[in-house]
Amino acid sequence: MAVVLPPRFTPERVRNDRRYRTLDKYRFIVGFLALPLLFYAVFVISPFLQAIYYSFTDWAGGTTANFVGGDNYVKMWNDEKFWDSLQSSLLLLVVVPLITLTLGIFFAYMITAGGRHRRGRAVSGVAGSSVYKIVYFFPQVLSIALIAVVWQQVYSSRSGLLNGLLGSVGLESLEQRWLGGDYKLALFSTMAVIAWSFVGFYVVLFSAAMGAIPKDIYEAALLDGAGRAATFFRVTLPLIWDTVRTGWIYMGIQALDAFAVVLIMVPPHALKVTPVYLYERFREGQFGYATAIGVVLLVLSMIFTLIVMRIGRRDQIEY
């Protein structure tokens, strides 16, 4: 690449000489874009394509991988345990974004517009809003593996923080085996942890989006006599809708994955999600079957994305 480089691009040369311009262009393309594209090809695209291919084989980790057609998919179709895990995963996919985004939008609105009305201000944030943002954002920088470990201890039925807290305020009757017992309770506890770890991210994201809305729009709404609720539903929400939709898709995919949290935190007999089911097949050496499950997961997240794009479509509002 460095062989045929012209010595220096003086302005006249760049402007007048066609060859220099073409060379300049391709030199940039080769040097700047080739590496990242190569990276993508090798570590993202190729594993993805291989996954599709091996999902049609009976590869078990050795050198042979016989093409078996759709056998893995047929097996999946008849696999009760797969359907059970998928049910949990789909519930996470639907419920978690709803909880997380609602809380995120609510807190963000409180932080950016929940303060007292001051003179000459249409909206004002609560005092110390930046502190809250940092505190809420905290779980986002923590490894999901550590989050799962900590919450496992918090939920622990014998020495856990949660049961200890309930006991100390006289609510012993509410103490539970949060994770190890009932399926619904385990699912709910898992949702709470995922929501807990992501809410802060959305508070920060949405308050930035809300901060970008010009103040005079709020002033106009205030002049027209809109209350806080009306301002929120008629002004704020429509104006940050694009951000909400992006966040919705991202959160849904994260919730569909939920791998580390469930694998580490929840005992396998109580609750199993599809990625954990995939991982178990992978550990057993059923690589072909595991990739088939992976492909289904990818297809599901694409369908989810398309649906959200579809029902979330609104007129673009420029401001």
Next chain:
Amino acid sequence: MATATQTAGPEPVEKQPAGSAPRPTRTKRTFRPRTLVITAVAWLLAALFLAPYLEMIVTALRPADELRDRTYLPDKLHWSNFIDVWKESSLGDNLQVTLLISGGATVLVLLVSLPAAYYTARMRFRGRKWFLLLVLVTQMFQPTALLVGLYREFHQLDMLNSVWTLILTNAAFNLAFAVWILTAYIGSIPAELEEAAMVDGTSRFGAMIRVTLPLALPGVVTAVIFTFITSWNEFVMGLTLSTEPDKQPLTVGINNFIGAYTVQWNYLFAASVVAIVPVIVLFAFIERHVVSGLTAGSVK
């Protein structure tokens, strides 16, 4: 996007300019119930977000014989947990692996993403839209779904259990985000500045290094620290692509504690504290850039 970056600084958005508030408004500063309720709820939530960390630190300092007790604070703080966990496990190796992975992946991401972002921000080339779309779409793939494909690749290359494997995968996973942030940052710096430098006789490369790069520094720092933090925290690939306990990253090493017959929570959490301190320190550095950095790509 420009407005988002401006208003989203760390200081409270609504600050009364000094002296602009006349005295009489002061008398209105009575606490109304609603303000009180909102503040109380906000603090309660803050406590909810911080409690698990407190639990982690307290347990890390708890002597082993008090683990089953229900008292919240241990009788005496047992600092030696930190030393014991170091001596009795392979966590020292795990920490070293994690440092190598995070450092390596960060350097690699920076080397690869910066030119790509610069090019994408400055040039209108054929396929630019496709490139950005590719970056976005691949960001959507769950690592779990790519797991077997990656395992197969590194198995064929005979690179399982190698630090390089994890450096490369972490770099690849973080590339999209880095390119995305940096493209937005560099795009917000006027190209005229570079043209001026080129008219003054520097090469395009020199203009990039000496003009654009210093101006894009906050974005670069954000991308770097973000890559470092995500690689530091990565779990799934560390778990699957390396199987020997002393070649696994810290997050996996810590979870190996749980697989043992009884879980020694005090050691587990002492190790966890070690694992989160660097992350929190780094986060403190970029905290003011986080908002603008995160929203650079997504908000407008």
